[in-house]
Amino acid sequence: MIEVNWSRTDLIDESKEVVEHQTKQQKERLQQSSGVNIEEFNEGRVKITRVNVDKIGQEQIGKKEGKYITLSVPTLTIDDQNGFEQLEKAFTKYLDDIHKDIEIKQDSKILVVGLGNKTITPDAVGPFAIDAMQTEHSENPSDHFVMYAPGVTGQTGFETSDFILALTEKIKPSLVLVIDALATRGSSRLCKTIQITDTGIHPGSGVGNQRTEVSKEVMGVPVTAIGVPTVVDATVIIADAIDHVFRSIAARIEEKNKPSGKLSVRSWTPDPNAQVNLDLIKPIFGEWSTWSTNDRLQLFEEAFASHPERLIVTPKEVDVWITKYSLLISKCLFSWLDQKVKKSK
Incomplete structure (x- = not known):
């Protein structure tokens, strides 16, 4: 029988290597042999999965060296205000945690890139988040955030990473934040999860459309990817x-x-x-x-x-989900930045 195409997911905790090591004994064996640390716990209704991959682990499981934090509320619904509030709190907390070694000074710039096609709703969480950041703070704009929605290669004819690299070289940010829609291999994860990783991102990889990666190796500065799974394979x-x-x-x-x-x-x-x-x-x-x-x-x-x-496949209410996540990401980014700047003073 042909093996499942495990790569049709952007979530590390759904990758073959992590899924096949769910028991305590298997996790310990994986960590001892490959340098992959898997930690799972709950904070209220939010299930948190932390995966740290070192150089040995990168060779062993084929995932980039770095930190992966997945936040999921399995019972989340569109009208679940409590669920969104808990997810928002956890997202802000672990956004700060993954950037604890990055200093944001008074004159620092952070490039926020919203990847995706704004005309295709399941792929629009990135551009919509940029719109939300610009709209919600139009009267009091941030001196730190530089916001950019480059569109997709199919629209522009150019590699998205080339645009981001040119802008990075121009403004010299301390950090690049990339927001994108992801693919999942579990229908229960659709629009109920946020993944944060400092390894960057391969736009379109979850649906088999490989583009040049957006990462620290390519951009020359730290790159953090923020993703929300909005599509799943029909099988x-x-x-x-x-x-x-x-x-x-x-x-x-x-x-x-x-x-x-x-x-x-x-x-x-x-x-x-x-x-x-x-x-x-x-x-x-x-x-x-x-x-x-x-x-x-x-x-x-x-x-x-x-x-x-x-x-x-995507949920029929995907337009509502995208709007909610765009606002949540926007709010959390400004909240995190405010805390980060205060700590540096």
Whole structure:
């Protein structure tokens, strides 16, 4: 069976190397052998995953040396004010944490680049964040932020990194912040996650459109990438949907003969996180119903490998999500900058 295209994600905690080392023993083995440190914990409703990769780890897992911080609120919804407030608090905190070694002086400049195509909503979080920063602080602009939305190569005909490099050489910033939309390999992560990394970014890599990277090695100054996953491969949606159906049917069969099932006076909905015995549905659907989600995903990858169209899916409310994240990122950047400048005084 063809292996899953694990690279169709921009989130390090969804990469093959991290996913395959989820248990404590496996994580310890990975850290000892490759110099990759994985730390997971919760702050309120926000799940935080910190991955530090050193030079040895870079060679071992094929991910750039540096820090990766992923913030996720699995239960986040569009109207979830509390969830957004907690995510905002965590984002500001870890934005400061990843830049603790970078000094922002009174005359320092920070170049903020909003990558993406403003005319395609799932790809517009970068340009929209720049608009939000310019609009919200139009009456009191920052002396530190220089904001730029270069568009995409398909619109301009030039490499985006060339524009950013020219501007970097002109203004000589202390830091470049790059905001972009990301791809995820888990539908539950769509628009519920923010990733921060000091390794820079390869625009379009999550959907197979490799461009020249925007990184410290290319720009000559520290580069931090801020990303929000807004798209997922259609095969992932299919695998997730089938997994949900199988789990629901197995849970209903398991519940059928229990007192709680007999006493139920309305339609019963199984807990999506509860452990279920998938062997119960093997007589109905056969052996493949007990496969892991990843095994089924590999099957779909193989089945659709020769299909002329590879579909990328985004939530139907993506325009609302993009607006909310644009405002959140804008607010947090100014809040972080204000704290950073006060500390330097």
